[in-house]
Amino acid sequence: MSVTTPAGFEAAGVAVGLKSTGARDVAVVVNRGPLKVGAAVFTSNRAKANPILWSEQVVKDGVVEAVVLNSGGANCFTGSFGFQTTHQTAERAAELLGVGAGDVVVCSTGLIGTGDEAFRAKVLDGVDKGVASLSTEGGEDASLAIMTTDSRPKRAAHAGAGWSIGGMAKGAGMLAPGLATMLVVLTTDVVLDAGEADAALRAATRTSFDRLDSDGCMSTNDQVTLMVSGASGIRVDADEFATALAGVCDDLAAQLQGDAEGASHDITIRVTNAATEDDAVEVGRSVARNNLFKAAIFGNDPNWGRVLAAIGTTDAAFDPYDVDVWMNGVRVCTAGGPDRPREDVDLTPRATDLVIDLRVGEATATIRTNDLTHDYVHENSAYSS
Amino acid sequence: MSVTTPAGFEAAGVAVGLKSTGARDVAVVVNRGPLKVGAAVFTSNRAKANPILWSEQVVKDGVVEAVVLNSGGANCFTGSFGFQTTHQTAERAAELLGVGAGDVVVCSTGLIGTGDEAFRAKVLDGVDKGVASLSTEGGEDASLAIMTTDSRPKRAAHAGAGWSIGGMAKGAGMLAPGLATMLVVLTTDVVLDAGEADAALRAATRTSFDRLDSDGCMSTNDQVTLMVSGASGIRVDADEFATALAGVCDDLAAQLQGDAEGASHDITIRVTNAATEDDAVEVGRSVARNNLFKAAIFGNDPNWGRVLAAIGTTDAAFDPYDVDVWMNGVRVCTAGGPDRPREDVDLTPRATDLVIDLRVGEATATIRTNDLTHDYVHENSAYSS
Numbered sequence: 001m002s003v004t005t006p007a008g009f010e011a012a013g014v015a016v017g018l019k020s021t022g023a024r025d026v027a028v029v030v031n032r033g034p035l036k037v038g039a040a041v042f043t044s045n046r047a048k049a050n051p052i053l054w055s056e057q058v059v060k061d062g063v064v065e066a067v068v069l070n071s072g073g074a075n076c077f078t079g080s081f082g083f084q085t086t087h088q089t090a091e092r093a094a095e096l097l098g099v100g101a102g103d104v105v106v107c108s109t110g111l112i113g114t115g116d117e118a119f120r121a122k123v124l125d126g127v128d129k130g131v132a133s134l135s136t137e138g139g140e141d142a143s144l145a146i147m148t149t150d151s152r153p154k155r156a157a158h159a160g161a162g163w164s165i166g167g168m169a170k171g172a173g174m175l176a177p178g179l180a181t182m183l184v185v186l187t188t189d190v191v192l193d194a195g196e197a198d199a200a201l202r203a204a205t206r207t208s209f210d211r212l213d214s215d216g217c218m219s220t221n222d223q224v225t226l227m228v229s230g231a232s233g234i235r236v237d238a239d240e241f242a243t244a245l246a247g248v249c250d251d252l253a254a255q256l257q258g259d260a261e262g263a264s265h266d267i268t269i270r271v272t273n274a275a276t277e278d279d280a281v282e283v284g285r286s287v288a289r290n291n292l293f294k295a296a297i298f299g300n301d302p303n304w305g306r307v308l309a310a311i312g313t314t315d316a317a318f319d320p321y322d323v324d325v326w327m328n329g330v331r332v333c334t335a336g337g338p339d340r341p342r343e344d345v346d347l348t349p350r351a352t353d354l355v356i357d358l359r360v361g362e363a364t365a366t367i368r369t370n371d372l373t374h375d376y377v378h379e380n381s382a383y384s385s
Numbered sequence: 386m387s388v389t390t391p392a393g394f395e396a397a398g399v400a401v402g403l404k405s406t407g408a409r410d411v412a413v414v415v416n417r418g419p420l421k422v423g424a425a426v427f428t429s430n431r432a433k434a435n436p437i438l439w440s441e442q443v444v445k446d447g448v449v450e451a452v453v454l455n456s457g458g459a460n461c462f463t464g465s466f467g468f469q470t471t472h473q474t475a476e477r478a479a480e481l482l483g484v485g486a487g488d489v490v491v492c493s494t495g496l497i498g499t500g501d502e503a504f505r506a507k508v509l510d511g512v513d514k515g516v517a518s519l520s521t522e523g524g525e526d527a528s529l530a531i532m533t534t535d536s537r538p539k540r541a542a543h544a545g546a547g548w549s550i551g552g553m554a555k556g557a558g559m560l561a562p563g564l565a566t567m568l569v570v571l572t573t574d575v576v577l578d579a580g581e582a583d584a585a586l587r588a589a590t591r592t593s594f595d596r597l598d599s600d601g602c603m604s605t606n607d608q609v610t611l612m613v614s615g616a617s618g619i620r621v622d623a624d625e626f627a628t629a630l631a632g633v634c635d636d637l638a639a640q641l642q643g644d645a646e647g648a649s650h651d652i653t654i655r656v657t658n659a660a661t662e663d664d665a666v667e668v669g670r671s672v673a674r675n676n677l678f679k680a681a682i683f684g685n686d687p688n689w690g691r692v693l694a695a696i697g698t699t700d701a702a703f704d705p706y707d708v709d710v711w712m713n714g715v716r717v718c719t720a721g722g723p724d725r726p727r728e729d730v731d732l733t734p735r736a737t738d739l740v741i742d743l744r745v746g747e748a749t750a751t752i753r754t755n756d757l758t759h760d761y762v763h764e765n766s767a768y769s770s
Contacts, residue, residue, distance in 0.1 A: 047697025047705040077693060077706075079722035112690025113723045217677045220694050291676070291757075292602045292765050299766025305497025308462055309605050312432025320432040321462075337464035338498045372676075372766075374759050380677050381684025381757075 001157040002139025005166035006189035008032050008229025011138035013145030014129040016122045018072025018110075024145035026126025029185050030066040030097060030134055035230030038064020039198040040105065041205050043222035049076030050086040050115070051106040055223060058090070058105050062194025064227050065103040067185055068093050068130070069146050070123050071170070075108040076220045078115030085120040092124050096131040107183045107223050109148055109170065143168040146183055149379065151259055156251040158244040163190045163232040165244055169252040182209060182256060184224040186248065189232040190241060200242045201226045208249035211281065212368045214260040215376070216289040224249075257368045262375025265297050267352040268368055275361035279316035283356060284367030286310045294372035297352055302345035304333040311356065318358040326355035386542040387524025390551035391574035393417050393614025396523035398530030399514040401507045403457025403495075409530035411511025414570050415451040415482060415519055420615030423449020424583040425490065426590050428607035434461030435471040435500070436491040440608060443475070443490050447579025449612050450488040452570055453478050453515070454531050455508050456555070460493040461605045463500030470505040477509050481516040492568045492608050494533055494555065528553040531568055534764065536644055541636040543629040548575045548617040550629055554637040567594060567641060569609040571633065574617040575626060585627045586611045593634035596666065597753045599645040600761070601674035609634075642753045647760025650682050652737040653753055660746035664701035668741060669752030671695045679757035682737055687730035689718040696741065703743040711740035 004011050011029045018025035031038070040059040042052050058064065068089055075082045086106045094101035108115075133141075143153040147170055154169040171182030192200070205224055226245075236244075257266050269287050274280035287293055290310035296303035304325045312320050321336030328346060331339045352371075370376075389396050396414045403410035416423070425444040427437050443449065453474055460467045471491045479486035493500075493508075518526075528538040532555055539554040556567030577585070590609055611630075621629075642651050654672050659665035672678055675695035681688035689710045697705050706721030713731060716724045737756075755761075 045694060045697040046699075047693045074690070077690065077718065077721050077723070079720075082722075112688075112693065113718070215676045217675055217691075218694065218698050220690075220697065289674075290602055291600045291761075295762050295765035298762065301766065303497075305459070305462060305605075306602075308432045308497065309430060309603065312430040312605065313603050314431075333462065333498075335464075336462050337467075338462070372762055374762050376676075377680050377683065377757055377759050377762055380680035381686065 002143060002155045003029050003166045003168050003185050003187045004136050004139035005157045006164045006187045006229060008189050008231030009187045010134040010136055011142040012130040012133035012135065013138065013141030014126055014133055016126040016129060018070060018122050024141060025071045026123060026130050027069040027142035027145035028066060028093065028127065028130035028134060029142055031064065031227045031229050033229055035191065035228050036063050036065055036103065037192055037194050037197050037228035038062060038225065039194065039201045040223055040225040041201060043219055045218045045220050047220045049074050049108060049221040050078065050083045051075055051108045052221060052223065053083065054086045054090065055105045058102060063103050064105055064225065065099040066093055066097055067105040067107060067225050068127055069107040069183055070126060071109050071146055071148050073108060073110040073114035073119045074112045074221050075115040076112045078113065082115040085115055085123065088120065089123050089127060092127045093131065096127065105225050109146065109183055109221055112220060139166060139168065146170040149261055154252055154255040156248045158248050160236060160244060163234045163236060164188065165248050167248045167252055169256055171256045182222050184252060186224065186226040189229045191230040191233065191235045192228045196238065197226055197228050200245050203242055204246040204249040207246060208253040211366060212253045212257055213285055213288040214257065214370050253368065257370060260370040261379045262373045263370035264373050265350055265352045265371040267297060267354060267370060268366060269354045269356065270364065270366050271356045271358065272364050273361055274358045274363040275317040277363045277365055280363050280365035281367065282314045283311050283316045283358065284365055286314050288367050288369035291372050297347060298371040298373045300347040302327045302332055302342045302347060307356065308333065318360050322359055324357040324359065328353050387528060387540045388414050388551045388553050388570050388572045389521050389524035390542045391549045391572045391614060393574050393616030394572045395519040395521050396527040397515045397518035397520065398523065398526030399511055399518055401511040401514060403455060403507050409526060410456045411508060411515050412454040412527035412530035413451060413478065413512065413515035413519060414527055416449065416612045416614050418614055420576065420613050421448050421450055421488065422577055422579050422582050422613035423447060423610065424579065424586045425608055425610040426586060428604055430603045430605050432605045434459050434493060434606040435463065435468045436460060436493045437606060437608065438468065439471045439475065440490045443487060448488050449490055449610065450484040451478055451482055452490040452492060452610050453512055454492040454568055455511060456494050456531055456533050458493060458495040458499035458504045459497045459606050460500040461497045463498065467500040470500055470508065473505065474508055474512060477512045478516065490610050494568055494606055497605060524551060524553065531555040534646055539637055539640040541633045543633050545621060545629060548619045548621060549573065550633050552633045552637055554641055556641045567607050569637060571609065571611040574614045576615040576618065576620045577613045581623065582611055582613050585630050588627055589631040589634040592631060593638040596751060597638045597642055598670055598673040599642065599755045638753065642755060645755040646764045647758045648755035649758050650735055650737045650756040652682060652739060652755060653751060654739045655749065655751050656741045656743065657749050658746055659743045659748040660702040662748045662750055665748050665750035666752065667699045668696050668701045668743065669750055671699050673752045673754035676757050682732060683756040683758045685732040687712045687717055687727045687732060692741065693718065703745050707744050709742040709744065713738050
């Protein structure tokens with residue numbers, strides 16, 4: 001269950017010293033075809049890392065031959081030297097693979113401002129070793145090589161009738177809208193053209209990674225890349241493929257949420273009966289980014305007042321005095337006042353279910369987030385990322 | 386140095402059992418005139434507490450006779466019973482003072498959803514005792530009565546030539562834009578009409594309380610009230626008064642920042658050379674709300690990459706690759722790359738100075754915030770507010 005689950009893909013994960021621990025730190029994923037279709041979505045942050053600036057150009061023609069990913073340095077705000085590093089990474093991989101450099105996507109993750117000559121030498125070494133180690137069994141190694149503060153690798157797959165989708169992800173903090181410090185590679189052996197791949201990828205990320213908002217912070221390096229080999233020779237109904245791809249993305253998003261830095265609760269915020277889906281997303285996100293609410297959940301305190309205070313900052317259509325709030329199945333607030341007592345709510349499980357019923361329409365959205373904990377503060381004050 | 390510093394004001398702070406500690410918990414501030422001019426600004430949160438709903442109506446005619454404030458309960462989302470409590474509070478004070486209830490502002494702070502019969506009885510008892518204790522020396526007691534998690538009272542004053550301004554504030558968390566869990570009462574004995582008072586108050590809060598963004602969370606109960614007695618008989622130049630009032634507000638805002646829940650750094654974010662003041666505020670606020678940056682400062686880590694990642698999420702006019710970032714006097718980032726080494730930055734002092742030079746225009750704004758600490762998480766997970 002990895003990026004090498006679908007036919008037509010090879011991958012590798014190697015160690016070249018970017019991580020001080022000696023763990024794997026460069027991954028290569030190659031599409032052996034026959035199709036070389038690719039699509040990608042990127043961070044919406046205007047502060048873009050060099051690999052983003054490069055890869056945005058690569059995917060424009062809908063062709064992606066390979067993805068090179070490194071941990072141990074974000075290569076962001078490292079000047080023209082840093083951009084040249086990304087360029088050389090793609091050129092080295094292209095030369096070894098016998099493809100064009102303009103079809104090689106590059107992804108980096110780590111500390112912003114890191115990308116000196118030693119970094120470049122190690123990444124290029126990683127390309128050499130990675131290409132030399134490529135294998136149809138290499139998906140698991142690749143998923144290990146992209147980990148940073150992740151406590152475990154994230155992999156997912158979908159098995160269709162004679163076709164499949166595989167995926168890997170990394171990310172344990174800065175999970176936010178418009179994607180966020182996540183690197184994701186998705187592979188499939190179905191037959192798709194570039195337009196279909198792009199549409200399916202955008203639809204799948206919109207309701208999964210885009211709605212994972214661990215701490216409201218948006219990264220400079222996020223990228224989700226889909227590569228299509230067509231090696232199964234099977235054309236799949238567009239809706240069926242879109243649903244399957246969304247399922248794989250949702251699975252990976254849940255794994256990212258479950259491994260968010262320092263979190264002790266995985267909070268699912270379901271906003272129901274909104275006037276529009278955009279309203280539902282805005283309301284859910286306002287709660288996902290409310291430090292006071294998130295600290296209360298860490299303290300197992302069903303503090304619904306902080307939910308109302310958060311959603312009151314939005315422009316969504318609703319009457320603050322006609323909203324129902326449910327926590328773990330208990331309605332704690334209705335019609336602008338308290339309902340069942342706080343003591344009825346058991347917040348000890350890690351999985352936390354918050355429902356906000358806006359009572360104005362029929363639209364719904366789900367936002368995933370985490371609580372705000374001592375460990376979150378510790379990890380993000382002690383670890384430079 | 387308090388709300389009773391200017392001539393024409395009396396105040397009191399009494400204990401009626403709203404606080405379990407037995408500390409003072411109801412404050413009354415009365416304007417003895419001859420003018421009874423008042424102005425106020427309120428939270429921009431759509432989820433408004435009952436005292437906000439009431440007081441918004443009170444100040445519409447520019448007349449305020451008195452302000453009653455209680456800690457120990459926000460009286461927010463407490464239904465129609467809660468609104469009646471606020472109404473009865475104003476009526477009781479009005480009856481005892483011989484004024485109209487429609488000229489009595491009410492402010493509450495504490496846990497949302499708290500406002501039962503016992504709460505009402507205590508607040509009304511507080512009005513009785515408060516009015517009975519009114520004195521021209523009562524400003525300090527009043528400032529004690531409005532404290533919640535504040536570790537110390539906040540008071541400020543400005544002495545003009547024969548006139549003065551006094552003020553008190555409470556607030557130690559949820560300090561955010563459009564004001565935030567703060568209750569502030571300002572008094573002055575200059576001669577002003579209602580329009581002048583309103584204009585001066587809005588101008589003063591816009592650059593002080595509105596730019597204090599401790600944790601990005603906006604309260605349901607915030608209110609800043611200015612009362613004008615005219616007792617000095619002196620008319621002051623509008624600019625001179627506006628500057629003096631802004632100075633008192635800035636002093637109180639700095640005290641609120643310095644006492645923010647659990648903070649170990651007071652961070653002053655100065656955005657310079659922006660295209661517009663709005664751009665400067667947006668950029669500053671994006672950093673003030675970035676948990677990763679705030680956790681880094683707690684860890685004394687001059688992580689400028691997180692500053693760039695934060696400002697990259699804004700729509701302000703600037704080129705992310707042509708921005709300078711200074712921390713405590715050291716330029717750590719210039720032109721999209723690292724400048725002086727991180728080791729040169731000393732972040733051990735509590736006062737932290739961040740300068741973001743956007744290099745596109747001439748506008749400037751300063752946003753105050755705090756770091757994200759273990760104590761913040763502890764206080765907000767263990768204390769229901």
